[in-house]
Amino acid sequence: MKFYNTLTKKLEDFQPVEPGRVKMYVCGPTVYDYFHIGNARPFILFDSLRRYLEHRGYKVLYAQNVTDVDDKIINRATAEKISPSEVAQKYTQAYFEDLEKLGVRPANIQPKATEKIPEMVKFIEQLIQKGSAYEVKGDIFFRVKRFKGYGKLSKKSIDDLQAGARVEVNEQKEDPLDFALWKGAKPGEPHWPSPWGEGRPGWHLECSVMSMEILGETFDIHGGGTDLIFPHHENEIAQSESNTGKPFVRYWLHNELLNIQGEKMSKSLGNFEYARDIIAQYGREAIRYFYLSKHYRSPMGFSHDLLADSKRAVERIYNLLEGLASQVKGQADDLKLDPKKLSDAGKDFLALIEKTREEYIQSLDNDFNTAGGMGVLFEFVKEANIFRQNVAPSDLPLLKEALDLFRELGEPLGLFQESPWMQSGSESQEKLIQLLIQLRNDLRVKKEFQLSDKIRNQLQEMGIELKDKDNETLWSYVRK
Ligand SMILES: [Zn+2]
Structure with missing residues (x-):
């Protein structure tokens, strides 16, 4: 098996650290909103890759984090007039619901950032001891120039970065390139104790700590969208390798993004559609096919016509x-x-x-x-x-x-697994089934059991099972 490795810019033979086993990490969502259809690309891609590795006989350990503390969550909490942890809870649940609708199997381990704070604090202490991090008034920063390999993933040189760096007002950092590992608490924000006072971890740090905790200091595959290469993944490498002195990840896999009228689909540009709405319109297999019928390293355009084409295919x-x-x-x-x-x-x-x-x-x-x-x-x-x-x-x-x-x-x-007569998830199909259930119940009231049984049996043959519970009829697909 071969993969294009972003780190080496080469197609390479895949050789996991431990023969027959694959340890894989993919950056998960920041849970401040429902995810949009563009966000679904890496979720579907790496779910499929994981299944395929298993299909080829590998034992796969797959970890994906949930970022449940972040500026975006705090802002959303203010807007919705609830607490940040309520925002995180609400959208974490929605995230897993939407994944299920897409047929994405949950990762083996799905750590939440807020459950690993003591581990993150310990990691920062180690970086400070090694001279790779420093404190300024309750904030901790990573000393970028201290890490010789900085820029090796994104192919950016320190000099170019330096030239482009913006020096912010009230700059506390030694160097504009340095990034935050720990942010001192501001009033009204969630916070945890640390040797530097109350505060919360930086986003880049979360992924380094959680991935290595679960998968070890060097693991096989790290995935995500190309928009995460810089600075997020570059910073993950810098922190992790500064701490362990070992290569962090063997194969970096990045999917290209979903564009809409030539621009990246994103929350900040406002040009997005929620995945849950698209799933309701086209069904999960059409969406999985939409993505998987293109190579993951090709940029893709989004339109309803293209999704309708996928549905037809x-x-x-x-x-x-x-x-x-x-x-x-x-x-x-x-x-x-x-x-x-x-x-x-x-x-x-x-x-x-x-x-x-x-x-x-x-x-x-x-x-x-x-x-x-x-x-x-x-x-x-x-x-x-x-x-x-x-x-x-x-x-x-x-x-x-x-x-x-x-x-x-x-x-x-995750394709072609339904009963041949029925594709799951489309809105019109759901309405049809509900109509038949209603019809059957009307017939039962009139004691026309021969006809009502006929509906039930025919649905069963099509792979749809009815169950009567209390006064309700529930239906589900018969799994083969
Ligand atoms: Zn990450």
Whole structure:
């Protein structure tokens, strides 16, 4: 497997510290608002990468932090007239709800910054002892020039940075490049005790402390958007390597950003749409496909037309799956593949299945080129649609093989896992199901049980299960 490493600017063979195990950290959200659809890109990317590494036999330990103390949270608290911790709680919960709707599996470990304050204080003390940090009136700063490797990730030179640095009024720092590790408490802000008085940690420090605590002093993959390379990730390297004297991270992976009319989608520019609204409109697979059908290092544009295109692309695959499923309906368990019994066309199709699997893996092994992988799948869709039209009875097991192929190859990307008849999450689908439930309940009131059972059974066949609880009917997808 190969990855493009931002640190070396090269495509490199992937060799984790410990063979067979991958330790991976991705910067998590600052929980002051719902996340926007552009923020969803790294969440979907690294969720998929983690699943794919597992698919390829690695044991993955994945950590992602939650930044629950920050200026933005404090400002939001003032605006919403609640406490900063209430803001953090509210949007942390919303964050996990939205991830679930996107089919993003929770990381193995999800530390909150406020749960690791003593560890952060200890880390700062060590940096002060080593001469890499200093105190000015209750604030602690990192001494950037003391770290020789500064700029190695972002490829910025100290001289250029120095020339561009803005000297702020009331500047307390020794050098304008130095950044805060600890901020002395201001009135009304959340604060924790430290040897330098009450205060709170800086954002860069959080990630260094939490990632190394969980994954060790040198770990395999650190991910995030390209907007985090400087200064956030550059500062993480400086702090961590100054403290341990060891390389912090082996492979730095950065996704490009989502643009809207040529500008980065961001809260501060006001040109964003909330992920939860987009999920409600298009469903999760359309959004996952939207991102994964492009290479993660390509910038992408956002528009509703593009999302509608993605939805149609996913539907094209589900149409094939639906066709295949109806052809093997009721006999899927009896269809054992015996290559010797296949027709010539069947033998070719079996070879195509194997080639598709191989080329798909090759694509994803090459810097996680999911766009290439999708191309391979769509080639297969074209051929499979032709093959299934005039299939010989002896070749029927191949249709089941083709169905299984989509489940197998889609799983790492969180795609094509639904019942072929139903894609989850779209608003219109939800309304249709509710309508059928209502209809069934009306029939039951009229004691037309034959008809009401028919609705229930047909839904069950489509992969939707109804459960009557008290006076309510709940529904869920049947997981295969
Ligand atoms: Zn971070």
